[in-house]
Amino acid sequence: MGLFLVGLTLSLIAANSAVxxxxxxxxxxxxxxxxxxxxxxxxxxxxxxSGGLLKILMxxxxxxxxxxxxxxxxxxxxxxxxxxxxxFAVILGMMSVTVYxxxxxxxxxxxxxxxxxxxxxxxxxxxxxxxxxxxVLIITILGISYLLYGGNLLLALAIAYITSFYVGAVTxxxxxxxxxxxxxxxxxxxxxxxxxxxxxxxxxxxTSLDLQLNYIVGLLVTMMxxxxxxxxxxxx
Numbered sequence: 001m002g003l004f005l006v007g008l009t010l011s012l013i014a015a016n017s018a019v020x021x022x023x024x025x026x027x028x029x030x031x032x033x034x035x036x037x038x039x040x041x042x043x044x045x046x047x048x049x050s051g052g053l054l055k056i057l058m059x060x061x062x063x064x065x066x067x068x069x070x071x072x073x074x075x076x077x078x079x080x081x082x083x084x085x086x087x088f089a090v091i092l093g094m095m096s097v098t099v100y101x102x103x104x105x106x107x108x109x110x111x112x113x114x115x116x117x118x119x120x121x122x123x124x125x126x127x128x129x130x131x132x133x134x135x136v137l138i139i140t141i142l143g144i145s146y147l148l149y150g151g152n153l154l155l156a157l158a159i160a161y162i163t164s165f166y167v168g169a170v171t172x173x174x175x176x177x178x179x180x181x182x183x184x185x186x187x188x189x190x191x192x193x194x195x196x197x198x199x200x201x202x203x204x205x206x207t208s209l210d211l212q213l214n215y216i217v218g219l220l221v222t223m224m225x226x227x228x229x230x231x232x233x234x235x236x
Contacts (some may be wrong), residue, residue, distance in 0.1 A: 038117065038125035043133060045106040046099075056102065056133075060095055060141055067091065068148055085142075085151035086159055086207035086216075092141055093163025094200060096134040097171050101179050103129050109177055119177070120235050127172055127231070134164045155216070159207065162220050163200060166227035170195045173234045195230075199223050 046056075071084045081087050103126050112122055138160045146153045174192045175182035182188050199222065206216050 036125055036128060038112075038122065039129040039132070042103045042107075042126055042129040046102050046133070056099060056137065057140075059098065060092065060137065063091070063095060064088070064141060064145065071149065081208055083151060083207050085145055085149040085153070085156045087204060088145050088149070089142060089156040089159040090163050090200065090204045090207055092138060092145075093160040094167055094196075096137055096160075096164040097167045099133045099137070100126070100130045100168055100171050101183075103133075104177055104179055123172065123177060124235060126177065127168065127234075130168050130172075131165065134168065135161065138164060155213070158220060159203070159216070162224050162227070163203065166199065166223045166230075167196055169227040169230040169234065173230045176234075199226065 067084075067088055071081060109119060109122065138157065142153065142156050142160055146156070170192060171179055171183075174188050174195070183192065199219065203216070203219050203223065206219060
């Protein structure tokens with residue numbers, strides 16, 4: 001646990017350092033982002049900010065490096081992580097929720113008052129942008145992880161995406177368009193932890209053990225259905 005805390009700390013430091021780097025890469029444009037107009041704006045806000053998407057990649061990359069070190073050099077890891085790729089997929093899905101925080105950092109509801117768009121539509125666009133960026137990050141990082149650990153890549157992709165979707169839906173439900181402020185509230189953060197841990201911790205435990213595939217798939221289906229319900233509740 002101490003090593004994971006160190007990894008998270010280093011990830012935050014890396015992300016903070018990346019924020020100070022001017023973003024000059026123009027890989028993303030309004031035309032090549034497959035999303036609705038408001039969602040495109042949210043993606044471009046993050047991409048054009050200081051550090052661009054690099055700040056997200058750096059923070060997750062540090063976690064990947066620490067996880068590789070634990071799997072490779074910590075003896076007890078071989079007993080606790082029988083499927084390192086699948087376990088990392090769960091962690092990656094949880095970490096990708098930081099994307100939702102970044103998407104709500106560079107604007108506010110007041111910036112859209114002059115447009116014919118309500119809060120629900122804005123919330124939907126933010127979540128669509130979150131899913132788009134998270135999917136790209138998951139595919140990229142898990143592709144690298146597969147080269148390190150091997151294993152069932154398709155299952156790992158499904159685990160990471162569904163975990164990301166579920167945790168993202170819970171974040172949106174509890175914090176709306178102000179996650180960076182709302183998550184500071186003790187009650188909101190406690191409810192967030194309860195909703196996340198009730199399904200994500202069991203999933204992490206299942207991926208750490210050498211169990212049959214149907215147990216993991218069953219829990220993934222439960223997470224996907226529950227996440228969809230929470231998503232719809234957020235928009236109602």
